[in-house]
Amino acid sequence: MDFALSQEQQMMQRLMRDICSDYGLEYWREKDEAKEFPHEIWDDLTEAGFTGLTIPEKYGGEGLGMEEIVAVGLALGRHGGGVSGPNMLTLGPVFGGISLTEHGNEDQKERWLPEIVDGAIVSLGLTEPDAGLDTAGIKTTAEKDGDEYVLNGTKIWTTGAHVSDYIVTLARTSPMEEGSRHQGISLFVVPSDADGITTNKIDKLSMRCLGSCEVVFDDVRVSEANLLGDEDSGFYHVLGTLNTERIIWSAIPLSAGELALDLAVDYAKEREAFERPIGKNQGVQFPLAESKMELETAKLMIYKAASLYDSGEDCSMEANAAKFIAARAGSNACDRAIQVHGGMGFADEYHVERLYRDVRLARVAPVSDELVKSFVSTNVLDLPRSY
Incomplete structure (x- = not known):
């Protein structure tokens, strides 16, 4: 086994660190307070080629995989971005790049992939108010009308929808039938400025600079050319994207934990109490x-x-396990960083309070701890299905 990063991966991490040097902790704190999308660093990531990381070279991208996404995501998070920084990588390379590369036809790839390389922001319209993590239970519909589909319904917790160019949206195209809940769902690329779309930002605890939104579809018309993959098979199409989302959402809390650990170590070396650095104490x-x-x-x-994903092998268990373990490790690191800072851990100027708020999300989204354990119990250990 080779645990070392390749020279190319190390080079990309160095490039990411160079970009991050212009966007320190104060930048992210200000964006958090203003609840403002970090357009400036997004533009720099685009210029450096990171938004096209997973897109084939044929369409202007880098043609790389999830290992590279993880490598640059870890660098982006640890060197200032915390949770929000690496999560931006879902808004192009993952939700757009991977979905279209795997399921788009040639016309769709030629139409949209170069836009993503050039910085188009892509959200994923998946979760709904009533369905939650029960994706098969969605109620948003897409009814065929000539050469168009008409979408109606509501999505929630759609990250970046207020600034996105497209929303990759899951909608039911056929009624749910007994014994086939996962059939009859289709995937669409919906322009965010389409008539009938209303987007409302949600006030929330964490990741405030990457707005999460309620998106209402009211007779939204999209061309049949915007159907991604096969009609009624969208649930199965999106599963691969969800595995990649879990992988990047493993790197997100991990990098935030690494940043919190770095801040805690620095503080432990500098802070003195009882005439000695607190880092001298084993309790710290x-x-x-x-x-x-x-x-x-x-x-x-x-x-x-x-x-495993890059090799074309099944990574469902590993992606879920990585997300579960990394969310715990990142949360622990941020909690311990607060403890090391003592009272100052609650002050905005020391940044660990923001990491603590943000990293808590990783135990709920994009899949909860409980559902990960249910998945492993049922699909890996072959125990009776509990849900």
Whole structure:
């Protein structure tokens, strides 16, 4: 087994660190307070080619895989971006690039992939108010009318929809039938400025600079040319995208945990109490050492899941396990960073409070801890289905 990053991956991490040097912790704090999308760094990521990372060279991209997404995501998060920074990579390379590369026809690829390379923002319209994580239970419909589909329904927690160019949207094209809940769902590329779309930002605890939105579809018409993949098979098409989302959402809390650990170590070296650095105390050292070990262990599972995906092998268990373990490791690291900072851990100027708020999301989204355990119980351990 080779655990070393390739020279190309190391080079990309160095490039990402260089970009991040212009966007320090104060930049992310200001964006968080203003609840403002970080357009400036998005433009720099686009110029550097990161928005086209997973897109084939034929369409102007880099033609790389999830290992590279993980590598640059970890660098982006650890060097200032925390949770929000690497999550931006879902809004192009993953939701748009992978979905279209895997399921789009040639006309669709030629039409949309170069736009994503050039920085088009793509959201995923999946979750609904009543369905939650029960994707098969969605109620948004897409009815055929001539050479168009008419969409009606509501999506929720659609990240970046207020600034996106397109929303890859799941909608039911055939009625749900007993014994076939996952059939009859289709995937569409919907322009965000289409008539009939209303987008409302949700006030929330974490990741405030990447707005999460309610998106209402009211007789929204899209051409049949916007149907992605086969009609009624959208649920199965989106499964691969969800595995890649879980992989990047493993790197997100991990990198935030690494950043929190870095901040805690620096503070422990500098802060003095009782005439000695607090980092001299094992009560401070040991929790930080635990976080380092937990984060490194989680990283191995993340790269394993990414490697399996890039090799075309099933990575469902590994992607879910990586997300579960990394979310725990990242959350622990941020919690311990607060403890090391003491009262100052609650002050905005020390940044760990924001990481603490943001990283909590990773245990709920894009899939909850409980559903990951149910998936592994049923699909890996072959226990009776519980849901």
